[in-house]
Amino acid sequence: MSKQILLKNAQLASGEVTDILVAGDRIVEVATAITAPSETEVLDCTGLVALPGFVDLHTHLREPGFEQSETVLTGTQAAAMGGYTAVHAMANTMPVADTAGVVEQIAGLGIEAGYADVYPIGAVTVGLEGKQMAELGAMANSKAKVRVFSDDGKCVHDPVLMRRALEYVKAFGGVIAQHAQDPRLTEGAQMNEGKVSAELGLTGWPSVAEESIIARDVLLAEHVDSRVHICHLSTRGSVEIVKWAKARGIRVTAEVTPHHLILDDELVRSYDAVYKVNPPLRTQDDVLALREALIDGTIDIIGTDHAPHPIEAKDCEWNAAAFGMLGLETAASIAQLVLIESGKSDWNRLVEVLATKPAQIAGDAENGQPIAVGSIANITVIDPKANRTVVAESASRSINNPYVGMQLPGRVIHTIYRGYQTVKNGELASRGRGRND
Amino acid sequence: MTKHLLSAGDLSREQAIEILDIAEGMSNVNDREIKKLPTLRGKTVVNLFFEDSTRTRISFEVAEKRLSADVINFSAKGSSVSKGESLKDTAQTLEAIGADAVVIRHSASGAANVLAHSNWIQGSIINAGDGTHEHPTQALLDAFTMRKRIHGAQSPGKALDGVKVAIVGDILHSRVARSNQLLLSTLGAEVHFVAPPTLLPQNASGFKAALHYNLDEMLATEKPDVVMMLRLQAERMNASYFPTEREYARIWGFNAGRLGALKDSAIVMHPGPMNRGLEIDAVTADSPRSTVLEQVTNGVSIRMAVLYSLLSGERSADV
Numbered sequence: 084m085s086k087q088i089l090l091k092n093a094q095l096a097s098g099e100v101t102d103i104l105v106a107g108d109r110i111v112e113v114a115t116a117i118t119a120p121s122e123t124e125v126l127d128c129t130g131l132v133a134l135p136g137f138v139d140l141h142t143h144l145r146e147p148g149f150e151q152s153e154t155v156l157t158g159t160q161a162a163a164m165g166g167y168t169a170v171h172a173m174a175n176t177m178p179v180a181d182t183a184g185v186v187e188q189i190a191g192l193g194i195e196a197g198y199a200d201v202y203p204i205g206a207v208t209v210g211l212e213g214k215q216m217a218e219l220g221a222m223a224n225s226k227a228k229v230r231v232f233s234d235d236g237k238c239v240h241d242p243v244l245m246r247r248a249l250e251y252v253k254a255f256g257g258v259i260a261q262h263a264q265d266p267r268l269t270e271g272a273q274m275n276e277g278k279v280s281a282e283l284g285l286t287g288w289p290s291v292a293e294e295s296i297i298a299r300d301v302l303l304a305e306h307v308d309s310r311v312h313i314c315h316l317s318t319r320g321s322v323e324i325v326k327w328a329k330a331r332g333i334r335v336t337a338e339v340t341p342h343h344l345i346l347d348d349e350l351v352r353s354y355d356a357v358y359k360v361n362p363p364l365r366t367q368d369d370v371l372a373l374r375e376a377l378i379d380g381t382i383d384i385i386g387t388d389h390a391p392h393p394i395e396a397k398d399c400e401w402n403a404a405a406f407g408m409l410g411l412e413t414a415a416s417i418a419q420l421v422l423i424e425s426g427k428s429d430w431n432r433l434v435e436v437l438a439t440k441p442a443q444i445a446g447d448a449e450n451g452q453p454i455a456v457g458s459i460a461n462i463t464v465i466d467p468k469a470n471r472t473v474v475a476e477s478a479s480r481s482i483n484n485p486y487v488g489m490q491l492p493g494r495v496i497h498t499i500y501r502g503y504q505t506v507k508n509g510e511l512a513s514r515g516r517g518r519n520d
Numbered sequence: 521m522t523k524h525l526l527s528a529g530d531l532s533r534e535q536a537i538e539i540l541d542i543a544e545g546m547s548n549v550n551d552r553e554i555k556k557l558p559t560l561r562g563k564t565v566v567n568l569f570f571e572d573s574t575r576t577r578i579s580f581e582v583a584e585k586r587l588s589a590d591v592i593n594f595s596a597k598g599s600s601v602s603k604g605e606s607l608k609d610t611a612q613t614l615e616a617i618g619a620d621a622v623v624i625r626h627s628a629s630g631a632a633n634v635l636a637h638s639n640w641i642q643g644s645i646i647n648a649g650d651g652t653h654e655h656p657t658q659a660l661l662d663a664f665t666m667r668k669r670i671h672g673a674q675s676p677g678k679a680l681d682g683v684k685v686a687i688v689g690d691i692l693h694s695r696v697a698r699s700n701q702l703l704l705s706t707l708g709a710e711v712h713f714v715a716p717p718t719l720l721p722q723n724a725s726g727f728k729a730a731l732h733y734n735l736d737e738m739l740a741t742e743k744p745d746v747v748m749m750l751r752l753q754a755e756r757m758n759a760s761y762f763p764t765e766r767e768y769a770r771i772w773g774f775n776a777g778r779l780g781a782l783k784d785s786a787i788v789m790h791p792g793p794m795n796r797g798l799e800i801d802a803v804t805a806d807s808p809r810s811t812v813l814e815q816v817t818n819g820v821s822i823r824m825a826v827l828y829s830l831l832s833g834e835r836s837a838d839v
Contacts, residue, residue, distance in 0.1 A: 273629075276722050276723070277722070277723045278723045278724075278725050278726040279726070280721070280723075281721030281722070281723055281724050281725075281726055281727065282698070282726045282727070283629055283630065283653060284629040284650075284651055284652035284653030284654070284693075284695060284698060285629050285630070285651075285652075285653075286652075287721075287722060289722065353633075353637070354629075354630030354633045354634050354637075355637075395606065395608075398606075398608055398638075399606055399607055399608060399634070400607050400626065400628040400630060400631040400634050401628060401629065401630045401631075401634070402627075402628035402629070402651070403606075403607075403628060
């Protein structure tokens with residue numbers, strides 16, 4: 084059993100200030116002026132905000148196969164430092180997470196690490212090759228209980244395969260998370276196609292390559308009455324298509340990454356490969372559209388697309404560099420910047436986009452629970468007034484962090500994962516939650 | 521002048537004119553019997569070519585040798601780069617050897633910028649063509665060639681104010697076009713791009729050039745002083761940019777008929793190597809209007825001027 088933890092004078096998303104008592108892996112009391120029972124760790128949360136632990140629907144943990152970039156352990160440590168209590172591990176590992184064996188291995192590594200719940204995402208197609216459906220049922224029925232399937236990194240481009248996958252996962256309440264990218268329209272693509280790519284002489288990744296797939300997939304989802312989740316929306320046009328689809332009653336959910344909310348393609352002028360990501364950084368106009376859509380609900384969640392890469396994959400000429408950037412340890416700050424500091428939204432919305440909705444989309448019953456008596460004790464405590472300069476050193480094994488040197492608001496002070504403190508006063512716990520914690 | 525030459529856009533009008541003027545002096549050296557200056561004696565210049573380009577390499581090499589630099593040719597073919605050595609390792613090796621300047625040709629856009637802004641190497645970086653991005657010394661030699669044809673012996677000190685330049689062909693993939701529109705507009709020229717819509721960027725609003733699809737119409741309405749034909753790379757031929765080479769040559773190629781439509785003083789340029797019969801026909805290529813060989817000759821003078829500007833300042837600081 085964990086010892087008891089009492090959070091004093093924490094502000095909830097609603098604005099209400101209260102004490103929260105955690106015993107074992109549960110929240111046992113939420114009230115003002117709780118007296119600490121004996122053997123209780125008391126955390127003074129005056130001026131801090133306590134929120135449900137965050138849930139990332141889009142994480143690359145890289146293990147098995149790419150342990151030089153990240154492992155389940157280091158990735159979940161980075162998650163804990165970012166206030167997350169659950170992550171969904173994308174399937175593009177080596178071997179690919181396309182069998183029950185691999186997804187069970189990843190889930191097991193998550194339990195062993197003990198820093199966050201690790202939900203493996205299963206590949207839609209064998210080897211992410213887009214040719215033959217992977218054993219989705221076997222992964223769903225495995226101990227990992229996979230419910231989210233994605234070929235992320237690659238698009239399920241074949242319309243027949245996509246249709247069948249959307250239909251098939253209805254058998255076990257699954258969802259297909261689509262990486263929307265028409266492969267023919269993006270051959271050799273290096274950055275957003277537009278004014279900047281023309282000047283830099285880099286092959287363009289046109290927005291239509293994303294939008295045309297989203298348009299097709301929402302229509303397919305409607306036709307077969309299934310759910311589709313769109314990963315990392317990056318353009319104004321994508322927002323408009325999703326808005327249209329939702330108005331039509333189509334069961335589509337949409338995700339935006341933190342980086343697409345604050346960075347734009349002007350940064351590529353430096354040819355610094357830290358800004359190379361897929362989908363690419365778009366224009367400022369797209370950034371503004373994505374922010375509005377996150378605020379008005381057209382976009383449901385923030386997914387980090389945390390994509391660690393070793394130094395040599397970024398310390399090179401642009402064309403040779405890998406796509407992807409870190410995100411777990413900065414996502415909450417960016418959400419705060421866009422939703423709170425902008426004055427356009429509130430903490431309730433931040434909780435929705437970082438915790439409640441991602442858990443709902445993925446069907447994680449044990450995450451995204453409200454801060455209330457009986458809930459599993461997944462709690463993130465943030466200092467909203469902190470202002471920090473992002474540094475390269477972090478819990479992640481990689482340093483491909485585009486925010487280094489930037490000032491961001493907010494800091495994660497404590498992360499409580501199933502009643503165990505993975506982060507305390509901004510410091511990572513030296514070990515994860517064990518079976519007896 | 522700055523330490524590196526990465527983009528034609530890095531040069532101010534004064535700096536560009538200064539380089540053109542220095543090149544005038546260099547071209548006088550090149551007309552002498554003993555074509556050699558001691559300026560870069562003791563300096564090591566590396567020609568780092570990750571992409572085949574015999575012409576550009578030879579031009580730089582001659583320029584370096586005429587300035588008495590020690591020249592090392594590092595070609596990615598047959599070197600460890602083809603075994604997977606990174607740009608970083610190559611650069612650090614050159615730094616360890618003691619290169620004062622690196623002339624780099626690379627198939628990746630931005631490779632010269634990456635080299636210059638890394639801390640892998642301290643020497644001057646000269647961009648000799650990076651992917652489909654820029655080729656600043658080509659733009660300088662083109663400007664030099666235009667200035668000489670237009671102003672003759674009165675060239676020194678002059679810019680290209682009011683000169684109308686039409687650049688025709690594969691703008692989308694052309695580093696020559698990108699560098700030229702930057703430099704020519706800095707020098708006061710008016711640039712017109714002519715290409716099939718498939719070979720123009722989807723959004724060319726950042727270009728300092730007017731856009732045209734129709735070559736004949738542009739020739740008739742704009743009456744350019746200079747027409748620059750771009751080489752059509754073989755890899756574009758079967759990628760649906762245009763139906764056939766014959767159709768391309770008919771609509772966007774330069775030929776005797778179009779030569780006749782030019783005003784008397786107009787010149788036709790080509791960065792070479794030419795696809796005769798495709799973007800330019802033999803009559804045009806071999807006509808007195810063609811500056812193709814002058815461009816090659818001027819290339820040496822311009823590269824001498826660039827090397828001199830970047831490296832000799834350092835020398836005087838040393839003293």
